[in-house]
Amino acid sequence: MALAVDEFEESRVFGVGKTGDGPPATAVTPIHRLTSYVRTESGSAVLLVVVSVIALVWANSPVSASYVDLWHTPMSVRVGDYGIDMDLHHWVNDGLMVAFFFLIGLEVRQELAVGSLRDRSRALVPLVAGVLGVALPALIYLAIAGREAPQGWGVVVGTDTAFLLGVLAMVGPAMSNQLRVFLLTLTVVDDFLAVSIIGVVYTDDLRWGPLVIALLALVCLWLLSRTAEWRSAPYVGIVIVLWIATLESGIHPSLAGMAAGLLVPAFATERYEVENAKRLFRDYWQSPQAAVARTARRGLARSISVNERLHDVLRSPVSLFVVPVFALANAGIDLRGGVLSASLTSTITWGVVLGLVIGKLVGIALGTWAAIRLGLGRLPDGVGRGSVLGGAALSGIGFTVSLLIVGLAFTDTRQAGMATVGVLVAMVLAGSLGWLIFTRARVRWGETSADLPTILEPPVNLDLDHVRGPAEAALTVVEYMDFECPFCAKSTGMWTDVHGHFGDRVRYVVRHLPLHDYHPHAHTAALAAEAAAEQGRFWEMHDLLFAHQHALELTDLVGYADDLGLDVEQFIVDVDSPEVAERVGRHEASAVASGAVGTPTFFLNGTRHRGPHDARTLIAALEEIETEMSAARRRS
The missing domain is CATH 1.20.1530.10 (Na+/H+ antiporter like domain)
Structure with missing residues (x-):
């Protein structure tokens, strides 16, 4: 039961998981199309x-x-x-x-x-x-x-x-x-x-x-x-x-x-309100009673x-x-x-x-x-x-x-x-x-758009980007993230659910977009992650920083480096190095060129994703991309 609850918390509590879950979809009638258009x-x-x-x-x-x-x-x-x-x-x-x-x-x-x-x-x-x-x-x-x-x-x-x-x-x-x-x-x-x-x-x-x-x-x-x-x-x-x-x-x-x-x-x-609603929904999953459901509804409303x-x-x-x-x-x-x-x-x-x-x-x-x-x-x-x-x-x-x-x-x-x-x-x-x-x-004037760019610029580069999953995967999720952002992927469990659904058919790339005006420690945390990358431990530091989002002072970052067994002196040097700062700056410039203005912002196979970024929505969007790719291969 404990294992089932943990899996439920991460992938099902807010409706994420396989897109086939739930009752079968009903046919789309002309009335449905009309009402959808009117909305x-x-x-x-x-x-x-x-x-x-x-x-x-x-x-x-x-x-x-x-x-x-x-x-x-x-x-x-x-x-x-x-x-x-x-x-x-x-x-x-x-x-x-x-x-x-x-x-x-x-x-x-x-x-x-x-x-x-x-x-x-x-x-x-x-x-x-x-x-x-x-x-x-x-x-x-x-x-x-x-x-x-x-x-x-x-x-x-x-x-x-x-x-x-x-x-x-x-x-x-x-x-x-x-x-x-x-x-x-x-x-x-x-x-x-x-x-x-x-x-x-x-x-x-x-x-x-x-x-x-x-x-x-x-x-x-x-x-x-x-x-x-x-x-x-x-x-x-x-x-x-x-x-x-x-x-x-x-x-x-x-x-x-x-x-x-x-x-x-x-x-x-606030993230803590969402986490509280998640716990209340977990209680309802374990004990589906009217009183518990009412409490869960109140928790959702308060958030x-x-x-x-x-x-x-x-x-x-x-x-x-x-x-x-x-x-x-x-x-x-x-x-x-x-x-x-x-x-x-x-x-x-x-x-x-x-x-x-x-x-x-x-x-x-x-x-x-x-x-x-x-x-x-x-x-x-x-x-x-x-x-x-x-x-x-x-x-x-x-x-x-x-x-x-x-x-x-x-x-x-x-x-x-x-x-x-x-x-x-x-x-x-x-x-x-x-x-x-x-x-x-x-x-x-060539004004075909009045919006931010939607295409990832530059494209994913295996020599420069941080990639999780097979390098040759057909599906790519790129996230512009901020280590103090409470809704970035590590906090929401997005990647866990997406990877669980697609397996080795998907890869995950992160780029830094520290929001200086809102998250004062995010830039230093990004430097720390890149400094850890110099010693081949980017993803370990990435996970550790998200696990301790409220403790990102320089002394905390040095402590995390020590916990990971890094060369701490070299880590401190790299945090202050212009090469590491230039790498983070390159990611920020990429965000501007790609139209990413906040975190998290996701790109699916090089195109900016609009709308909700819960795992179920991203999975559905990636499945649509996969279907289009299969159709294109058949036509060729």
């Missing part, structure tokens, strides 16, 4: 377009009265003498959409805590671009439509992040992850300012009693986050109270949703931040239900009776169109250029000027936020229709302009 970024964008077209057709059809009647259907929720009475349209805009803005707040907090906004050098360029991308569109709108409808300037300040990323997936470079991160950071600023504008500018009839309750709810959320409460239910309960209080106060609930999301704590997963768990739960319902329902409720504008022709000659319509399409493009491009010229930061690696211009053009897709503000800014139905037409026209023009710019960038 992608491009699929969700197509879904929004389809729903918007349905709304427009319905609102202009012979049964258009049913569309109007549907959204004016009264609905109420009552508890005793207290109740909330709104029509269906307001339940969508003031109720369901709170989940959308809460999700935005969660994303902003995540970016501030562990994402791109934590790094000043990476954040300042999109921050400046985001601010100008809000200010310039508003100025353009006011210059065109300020006399007729000045209150509509807020319509052009927002960007629909989901729509933007969906269209980017369809018309942008095939590899655009770095551009995606840049645009996400930019839209964080955009969304934060847009929601603040909604809450401050478009608020009437402020009631102080409910407002005080809302502020107290925010204080409670802050205090709850300070107590390190890991369960999500208390946060959700307070958010519901906050929503009701904000609704009663007269402030638009979108601001409450954003503020609540910002107060839900986010943090990087992931409340922010990340709520984000994961809300992401699909918001993108697949909340936003499409919002589009169905708000995109249906009756264009009959000369409304369309009046819109095409209206300053409101063209103020919205030019504010979104031209204002966003010029504002973001100008902000990016100014931030770089002022030395505030630089563009992400792999992102060129054409990609920035293309992304800036796509930012003119306002849609969700813009349509919400249309409903708040315009009390006149005809003006609201003109503004909505402007939002829809801007969506088409911004998408088309983005496509033209990306196409031009590919042809004129």
Whole structure:
């Protein structure tokens, strides 16, 4: 039993092992393929377009009265003498959409805590671009439509992040992850300012009693986050109270949703929490009882931040239900009776169109250029000027936020229709302009990618690299690692499981990527491993360093050398030698050339692996490579 438990801990506790384990896979049906596509970024964008077209057709059809009647259907929720009475349209805009803005707040907090906004050098360029991308569109709108409808300037300040990323997936470079991160950071600023504008500018009839309750709810959320409460239910309960209080106060609930999301704590997963969850799951494996399972579930939940768990739960319902329902409720504008022709000659319509399409493009491009010229930061690696211009053009897709503000800014139905037409026209023009710019960038500037490199550079060299397994193995796993990284392969048991599955058909190579800003001892540990390699004991030192990740001072390293029976004096000399330092530096330069920016980063047969790096996922990816190699041999 002890042997079985040890094997289980290393290779099965988190689902790793043979890919054939478990029930047989079900056949992939057309319905499965459709639902899988809709869950992608491009699929969700197509879904929004389809729903918007349905709304427009319905609102202009012979049964258009049913569309109007549907959204004016009264609905109420009552508890005793207290109740909330709104029509269906307001339940969508003031109720369901709170989940959308809460999700935005969660994303902003995540970016501030562990994402791109934590790094000043990476954040300042999109921050400046985001601010100008809000200010310039508003100025353009006011210059065109300020006399007729000045209150509509807020319509052009927002960007629909989901729509933007969906269209980017369809018309942008095939590899655009770095551009995606840049645009996400930019839209964080955009969304934060847009929601603040909604809450401050478009608020009437402020009631102080409910407002005080809302502020107290925010204080409670802050205090709850300070107590390190890991369960999500208390946060959700307070958010519901906050929503009701904000609704009663007269402030638009979108601001409450954003503020609540910002107060839900986010943090990087700690290795000790994962190890604790692993032990609890082991207990369940030995004693599969309900109480033990509940404890294991709690251990798994504690290892992931409340922010990340709520984000994961809300992401699909918001993108697949909340936003499409919002589009169905708000995109249906009756264009009959000369409304369309009046819109095409209206300053409101063209103020919205030019504010979104031209204002966003010029504002973001100008902000990016100014931030770089002022030395505030630089563009992400792999992102060129054409990609920035293309992304800036796509930012003119306002849609969700813009349509919400249309409903708040315009009390006149005809003006609201003109503004909505402007939002829809801007969506088409911004998408088309983005496509033209990306196409031009590919042809004129050779920007076929807006991402980090994906090919291992230089390839594996048996004379220079450290290799485990047969030198002639057909499958190769290369890991860029850091001896203080808690999730590198030695800690997770990845290589043990991969080798156990493939045997001598796979080899394992490690290269150093010490993260100097986060792991102060990693570089010295890398030097120690290379110094041990001078005496033919690299892998022994490699394993020892991972086994003692929290004791990597120089005196500890010398002690490990002594434990391995190395010539300690020569080891100390080699640790300080320029040849060993140059070897580690060569690995770091290789990481930059290969697009590895963090640890662990894996390359499978020379191509960077994306996504999870658990053993089961890597085994499946290697099996796919092996299948492709066999097919290629048969064709030849």
